[in-house]
Amino acid sequence: MYILIINAGSSSLKYQLFNMPAPEPLCTGLIERIGTDHSLIRHTVPSRQGNPVFEQNEPIASHARGFEKLVALLSDSRFGVIRHPDEIVAIGHRVVHGGEGFTQATLITPEVKEKIRSYFPLAPLHTINFTCIEIAEMTFPKAQQVAVFDTAFHQTMPEYAFRYAIPEALYRQEGIRVYGFHGTSHKYVSEKAAAWLRKPEAKLISIHLGNGCSITAIQNGRSLDTSMGFSPLAGLVMGTRSGDIDPAVVFHLMANGYSPDEVYTLLNKQSGMAGLTGFSDMRDIKKLRDEGNPAAELASELYAYRVKKYIGAFAAVLNGLDAVLFTGGVGENDSDMRARICRNLDFLGIHLDPDKNKTSGSGLREINPAQAGVKILVVPTNEELEIARQSFALLETD
Numbered sequence: 001m002y003i004l005i006i007n008a009g010s011s012s013l014k015y016q017l018f019n020m021p022a023p024e025p026l027c028t029g030l031i032e033r034i035g036t037d038h039s040l041i042r043h044t045v046p047s048r049q050g051n052p053v054f055e056q057n058e059p060i061a062s063h064a065r066g067f068e069k070l071v072a073l074l075s076d077s078r079f080g081v082i083r084h085p086d087e088i089v090a091i092g093h094r095v096v097h098g099g100e101g102f103t104q105a106t107l108i109t110p111e112v113k114e115k116i117r118s119y120f121p122l123a124p125l126h127t128i129n130f131t132c133i134e135i136a137e138m139t140f141p142k143a144q145q146v147a148v149f150d151t152a153f154h155q156t157m158p159e160y161a162f163r164y165a166i167p168e169a170l171y172r173q174e175g176i177r178v179y180g181f182h183g184t185s186h187k188y189v190s191e192k193a194a195a196w197l198r199k200p201e202a203k204l205i206s207i208h209l210g211n212g213c214s215i216t217a218i219q220n221g222r223s224l225d226t227s228m229g230f231s232p233l234a235g236l237v238m239g240t241r242s243g244d245i246d247p248a249v250v251f252h253l254m255a256n257g258y259s260p261d262e263v264y265t266l267l268n269k270q271s272g273m274a275g276l277t278g279f280s281d282m283r284d285i286k287k288l289r290d291e292g293n294p295a296a297e298l299a300s301e302l303y304a305y306r307v308k309k310y311i312g313a314f315a316a317v318l319n320g321l322d323a324v325l326f327t328g329g330v331g332e333n334d335s336d337m338r339a340r341i342c343r344n345l346d347f348l349g350i351h352l353d354p355d356k357n358k359t360s361g362s363g364l365r366e367i368n369p370a371q372a373g374v375k376i377l378v379v380p381t382n383e384e385l386e387i388a389r390q391s392f393a394l395l396e397t398d
């Protein structure tokens with residue numbers, strides 16, 4: 001069964017085509033830095049001899065333009081893997097917000113779309129998922145569409161972790177609570193890690209550092225707490241988002257002339273690493289800090305310090321720790337950032353092996369000294385494969 005997976009992040013569009021249940025993709029693609037003048041498309045065909053790669057730098061203004069590119073590549077004479085869009089039986093979409101309404105992969109109907117739309121105000125950088133669903137409906141009219149939600153994995157959190165200390169009516173009537181995000185990624189990497197450790201009940205801290213960043217405490221395969229909250233704005237410092245901030249800052253800014261929209265844009269799009277350094281992409285910031293730029297150095301310390309505080313908090317939540325997992329573009333690739341985060345955490349049993357940390361690799365790898373009590377694992381995430389598995393399971397039982 002050909003299933004195309006669309007994973008639209010805030011600044012990227014990732015896709016993979018699977019012939020399920022085979023886990024190896026027929027083709028994979030990444031369009032990154034969307035909305036900038038130096039977007040990059042990379043499309044690979046691992047299923048074909050020679051593993052052909054199409055790579056191009058060109059400005060791609062929007063996710064919609066990116067989608068057109070990927071559709072053309074899927075049936076391209078050199079890099080394509082299908083002859084006609086109708087060969088694709090289903091499209092699995094990453095949908096960032098599923099509220100309390102969605103705890104499982106769900107077949108997309110007009111009612112489901114309406115419900116997804118009602119969550120727009122909660123995850124505004126990610127309304128892009130909905131746009132991708134609508135484009136896919138037009139491009140692949142015969143295919144079934146499935147939504148897999150970032151929030152679903154976190155629906156196991158205990159109420160004392162997901163509620164805020166505000167009047168109960170705001171939870172009951174307005175749905176104001178912690179939802180948590182990146183659940184598909186946290187689920188995928190924590191299952192990989194538990195299998196690696198041969199310990200299904202493992203106590204894990206999963207750290208997803210991409211453009212958006214979040215950290216999750218997991219025990220027995222269940223999310224116990226996570227750093228993102230009501231929206232993907234809370235918690236860690238991110239590419240353009242502030243993460244945790246005293247809400248009084250919002251009132252102060254509004255008392256000084258900012259409109260709600262302006263505060264919203266400030267905290268979601270102009271803050272985080274972008275606010276501190278002028279750059280949201282960690283590769284740019286890494287270059288600056290290697291050149292000794294003080295703003296990039298401070299921002300990197302602030303970023304690592306925030307992660308470290310959550311590691312301490314979640315070690316307490318778990319009352320123990322088997323492994324810390326690094327994933328996402330930064331977590332998988334930035335050894336310097338991993339070292340900053342793990343520095344001076346030895347009282348928790350967290351020791352990094354500097355040589356192993358610097359070695360790059362493509363699969364799961366251990367970067368702690370051999371006898372360490374707590375494993376430190378780099379676990380490449382594969383949200384697309386997780387979405388494909390959940391979509392396939394849903395369609396099989398349908």
Ligand SMILES: Nc1ncnc2c1ncn2[C@@H]1O[C@H](COP(=O)(O)OP(=O)(O)O)[C@@H](O)[C@H]1O
Nearest residue numbers: 009012210211212281282283328329330333334
């Ligand atoms: N080799 C690398 N070194 C440091 N950071 C990297 C590297 N490769 C990717 N990144 C960073 O990863 C982030 C993107 O992560 P990703 O998980 O792909 O994001 P998202 O899915 O949220 O769009 C960017 O900040 C990018 O700079």
Ligand SMILES: CC(=O)OP(=O)(O)O
Nearest residue numbers: 009010181210212232
């Ligand atoms: C929820 C979220 O922040 O997603 P991303 O990291 O893909 O932007």
Ligand SMILES: [Mg+2]
Nearest residue numbers: 009210211212
């Ligand atoms: Mg992502």
